[in-house]
Amino acid sequence: MPVSCNDALLTDLYQLTMLQGYFEQGMRDTAVFELFVRRLPPGRQYLIAAGLTQALEYLQQFHFSEKDITWLEASGRFSCAFIDYLRELRFTGDVHAMAEGTVFFANEPILRVTAPLPEAQLVESRLINIMHYQTLIASKAARIVLSAPDKMLVDFGMRRAHGGEAGLYAARASYLAGFDGTATTLAAPLFGIPVYGTMAHAFVQSHDNEISAFEHFAYAQPNNVVLLIDTYDTERAARHVVSLAPCLQQQGISIQAVRLDSGDLAAHACKVRKILDEGSLAQVRIFVSGNLDEYRISTLLANGAPIDGFGIGTLLATSADAPYLDCAYKLQEYAGRSRRKRSEGKETWPGRKQVYRQYSLQGVIEKDILTLADETLAGRPLIKAVMRQGRALQAPVELKNIRKYVHQELASLPLSLRRLDSNVSLSPEINESLLVLVQALDAL
């Protein structure tokens, strides 16, 4: 059975059991929930907000299908009146959010939902599911982008991403963070992302010898000749490339690059560069892949490895060094009253909030201030209205424009946060008004 990831039943069962409680008590007043990350994981000094486009799509199409209703009825858990209510339920609320691609820090809301309590509650699980993963990957990808200036970066992660949707979202989130494209074909029609791909080892192995594999590939993809040269012996394959190039050239076909996928990439890249240069193939670029992340890439580049581009797969698409964020979607106000969760270690900042960002004259982030949304402070307010009464206020921002915006955002990071080995982050200053509200609520 094919999986529909926007199905209204893709939610935690407790959302539905709570909704039955709200329904029976007539609790439909306005609730305000905010989505934020409590603490940044080790190895992350900043995060990049992503996934808003898909979150808004989800809210806008939200409804229970007839199949969903049939299951709800058969489950025996819910009253007929409540199921009738669910049948008509749509998301009619407002959403405020940081623009996709915004740099943010712990305890700063990236999304605020203002809606009748049941609607705001029910969408929690899937909203987190969408925003958490894309934010996780955009944040990881940004680190890779900063570690490899001017290099070509391609997402190779789909096969080991956690399911199909993760593969697609990883392509999107890494592209918006500054990658050049992805190997995941469906990301092209779905998101308009450039796709890249040439050959796997099986192509070479299925031929009786490496040279004929290279030759056949070049004829089949004359505008896309990137040859994988590590199936048997990397340097010998590089010499095959040199010997093949003149014949291809005579037929108007240029070899664009070679790819290395195993062994000591720096050492092989040096040897291969030398072989190519001596074979009059100075224009042929070297592309590498295999267990790469920002740490390995910056070591390779620091050691002067002659590498022009990187394919980054598993460690990107699983964000392997920090595979999740401590994110939460919490009730901050109901029926006009601010609310505060006080569970140990999980206390929240109550009320509707805004983040003001202040910059140095050079455009570097100096300070964030977390405050109540009805206040106006100096600086740039990061949270804006994006949906009113269930309708998005504007068409989704084009991915390439988000990508440009991320480039600016990353340029505004203080040097102390950009360094891979940095252990510091930035905590928003808590404005006086918010502290006063907390005291008042805790005194209740």
Add this chain to the structure above:
Amino acid sequence: MPVSCNDALLTDLYQLTMLQGYFEQGMRDTAVFELFVRRLPPGRQYLIAAGLTQALEYLQQFHFSEKDITWLEASGRFSCAFIDYLRELRFTGDVHAMAEGTVFFANEPILRVTAPLPEAQLVESRLINIMHYQTLIASKAARIVLSAPDKMLVDFGMRRAHGGEAGLYAARASYLAGFDGTATTLAAPLFGIPVYGTMAHAFVQSHDNEISAFEHFAYAQPNNVVLLIDTYDTERAARHVVSLAPCLQQQGISIQAVRLDSGDLAAHACKVRKILDEGSLAQVRIFVSGNLDEYRISTLLANGAPIDGFGIGTLLATSADAPYLDCAYKLQEYAGRSRRKRSEGKETWPGRKQVYRQYSLQGVIEKDILTLADETLAGRPLIKAVMRQGRALQAPVELKNIRKYVHQELASLPLSLRRLDSNVSLSPEINESLLVLVQALDAL
């Protein structure tokens, strides 16, 4: 745009560029690919094969939609003749596999595809994507199951799983490994998995006081009264439960359990157990959640914490301590000749293979032997035919039967592999015939 995870374009672009090469050279002979894990990650002594049902569904429905074809044409990368060929392409091959739920080790194939080269090649990316993630999660879940005998275990991971499909597959993979159920509602209609769920902190916070929240919930879900007691002050909430119980009892409603989600779970569980027992609520169970995995659970239980059940979320659904497996799908034979990839550190065992498992008299695994598929050795052959000419040989195994089978499989693990802190695994013995084949291929 909704994502279809079984779309034929959910594949790496290089599969298509290679296919154009195969197409132009008329390379459609039979290829044999095997899917296996090269090395187990630290912290895993064994793995549990999972995902075969969805892999076979994928192969059986494989086709390019008209939308896919339109994109392929517009991309300008492929010839018309090749696109016409893709339009008609179906998967017509054979599949052999380990049964879902089988314990396996490094270098043991869990899936073998025997098909015309282009078909076997094209399905690589998505086959890995499906099998890798479910195997990852079933393997993580099995560790949790072994660490909490006779406890109730529920998957809470959907929100922080990597996308929607991961949330659903995590529910499936953890259930087949021995979990009791999931919080992810859609997993019930989709896979027939028991679902569990009661309330979140927002339910308590949206009420003016905790007692009325508990009361309203009990009336709305009289057969499912599990009360979340850590929103403000855990022990005070436990006393609220005690004071509420008699009134509910008069109306025929029993409180089944309380849930703790923060703070020192062992300490709170002890205090809460005492309060409940002294309040004549000895039958009310204690369920805990919050950043749990097999290590934390076994520490809680070793310390005698009076806990009856666990909700396990993020660390399960992301397999956070080992968020990926080093798995591969490699060409082992083409056109009747065995093939071997020799890339450094990524050498493969060539040919079509079988794994024989030998047991002690007590039914404990003693040895696995990796050998060529046309040999018969002593022991239990783990790999069987599951699909012929693109059609599954039988209906999918029912999930509850896979679950029973995993229970037996885990019982066959040597004690040395079951221990959480064990650093050993089991490597299959390589049979002589396979070593001879490798020598012959390397000598070519």
